[in-house]
Every structure is written in C-alpha cells, then in structure tokens.
Amino acid sequence: MVLPAEEGRGLLTRSAPRVLVATAVPVERDAVAQAFAGPPLEVPLPGATLLRAPVGPDVLAAGVGPALAAAATATALTAAALDGRPYDLVVSAGIAGGFPPDAPPGSLVVADEITAADLGAETADGFLPVTELGFGTVTHRPPAGLVRDAAAAAGALTGTVLTVSTVTGTAARAAGLRARHPRALAEAMEGFGVAEAAAAHGVPVLEVRAVSNPVGPRDRAAWRIGDALAALTEGFGKLAPVLESWNRHDHP
Numbered sequence: 001m002v003l004p005a006e007e008g009r010g011l012l013t014r015s016a017p018r019v020l021v022a023t024a025v026p027v028e029r030d031a032v033a034q035a036f037a038g039p040p041l042e043v044p045l046p047g048a049t050l051l052r053a054p055v056g057p058d059v060l061a062a063g064v065g066p067a068l069a070a071a072a073t074a075t076a077l078t079a080a081a082l083d084g085r086p087y088d089l090v091v092s093a094g095i096a097g098g099f100p101p102d103a104p105p106g107s108l109v110v111a112d113e114i115t116a117a118d119l120g121a122e123t124a125d126g127f128l129p130v131t132e133l134g135f136g137t138v139t140h141r142p143p144a145g146l147v148r149d150a151a152a153a154a155g156a157l158t159g160t161v162l163t164v165s166t167v168t169g170t171a172a173r174a175a176g177l178r179a180r181h182p183r184a185l186a187e188a189m190e191g192f193g194v195a196e197a198a199a200a201h202g203v204p205v206l207e208v209r210a211v212s213n214p215v216g217p218r219d220r221a222a223w224r225i226g227d228a229l230a231a232l233t234e235g236f237g238k239l240a241p242v243l244e245s246w247n248r249h250d251h252p
C-alpha cells in the first residue's frame with residue numbers, strides 16, 4: 001500500500017500489518033494456517049509454539065480456556081514487542097457453540113462484542129457481572145470497521161460472542177445466557193482472555209468463530225468439528241485481504 005505522503009511518487013510502501021491469530025488447540029491452528037500459502041516456520045515461545053508462514057498471520061495454539069489463552073497471547077505479544085516487531089492486531093479464532101436458530105453449525109461468526117459471560121457473582125437475585133461488583137470489564141469491542149469488512153469478506157454473521165469457562169450443557173443455561181445477552185450468537189472459551197491480553201498491550205482484537213455445535217443440551221455425537229474446521233479455513237482464506245490491508249489508524 002502506498003503511504004499518503006508518497007502518493008504519485010510511489011517511493012515508500014507501507015509494510016503489511018503484523019497479525020497474531022490465537023486458537024485454542026493445534027487442529028484449529030492448523031485449520032487457520034492452511035488458508036495461507038507456504039510451509040510455516042515453528043517459532044518456540046515459553047509455553048507455546050507459533051506457526052509463521054512466509055505470508056499471512058502468525059498462528060498460535062494458546063490452550064483451552066480464558067486463562068491459558070490470555071497467558072499465551074500475552075507471552076507472544078511481549079516477545080514480539082521485545083523483538084521490536086510488535087503486532088498490529090490479535091485475532092481469537094476457533095470452533096464454537098452457536099445459539100440456535102441464529103448461528104447454525106457450519107456458520108461463521110465475527111464478534112462485534114466479546115463478553116465474559118460467567119465472570120461475576122451468583123446471587124439470590126441472579127448473576128452479577130464483575131463490573132457491578134466494581135471491578136474490571138466484561139466486554140471488549142473490536143474496531144467496528146474491521147468487524148464490518150471482515151464479516152462482509154467472509155460471509156459471516158456479526159453479534160456478541162460469549163466467553164465461558166464451562167461449556168453450556170442444558171437448555172436452561174442456554175436460555176439464561178440468551179436472556180442476559182440477547183445479541184449473543186455463539187459461545188466459546190477463549191475470546192475474552194485473548195482480548196484482555198491484547199488490551200493490556202494496546203492492540204486491537206477481533207474474534208472469528210466457526211460453529212461446530214448448538215449451544216444447549218450436551219450431545220457430543222452431534223458436534224460437527226470437521227465442518228467447522230473447514231469453515232474456519234475457508235473463512236480465513238476470504239479474510240486474508242482484509243487482514244493484509246488492516247491499518248488501525250483507518251479504522252477507529
């Protein structure tokens with residue numbers, strides 16, 4: 001991309017943004033990496049290994065759950081900053097449960113809100129988020145322009161993606177989550193942790209999820225993990241130009 005000051009002269013080019021994609025497990029990491037050409041290098045970090053292809057984002061299997069996701073993402077962000085090559089964008093990605101009927105298995109969701117759904121206190125009157133106890137935050141909002149462009153490119157739905165530490169296994173809990181978060185399309189276990197790490201480094205965050213199962217009564221046999229991983233690869237293939245042209249200064 002030509003820098004505005006050099007337009008017409010074509011002397012300087014802006015280098016591609018550095019993007020870190022954090023998945024939970026290696027099969028998700030490999031599904032994302034498959035969307036980008038070239039054999040990836042393995043870059044060891046404390047507690048995790050990054051895949052770095054000649055072109056495209058660095059992809060990390062950060063672990064399952066918000067704590068491990070936050071720790072591994074923060075490690076990768078710190079290593080890159082100390083190396084003098086900080087990341088410009090962090091993407092939390094992987095499979096997820098989708099709230100029926102809005103987000104069926106195989107569909108792709110780009111989060112416009114990343115919300116910790118079980119970070120708080122249970123009371124006799126219901127659940128209180130930590131913010132109502134006077135602490136921290138429960139929601140991170142990715143840049144609106146990036147969400148719009150990413151969803152349009154990938155053919156994805158947009159809405160809230162919940163982060164939970166316990167996979168929902170009953171219709172009652174699914175209904176309770178949806179009542180508290182009417183815009184929720186999906187639940188997964190890492191987005192909020194990845195977003196907290198990105199926020200601590202002042203780096204924007206995006207979350208992209210491929211739906212493998214409905215949120216609700218536990219039926220492990222019905223999970224469509226292969227279809228969701230294929231949707232993740234296809235989605236990242238379509239997202240590639242959006243990520244390559246991402247410039248945080250163009251998208252407040």
Ligand SMILES: O=C(O)c1cccc(C(=O)CC[C@H]2O[C@@H](n3cnc4c(=O)[nH]cnc43)[C@H](O)[C@@H]2O)c1
Nearest residue numbers: 024064095096097167168187188189190213215220
């Ligand atoms: O219930 C099981 O038997 C079971 C077996 C293997 C793996 C799991 C997981 O919970 C993996 C969670 C993993 O995938 C994401 N994910 C996918 N679907 C959901 C969901 O409905 N609710 C929450 N998380 C989900 C999550 O981000 C984890 O990385 C279960």
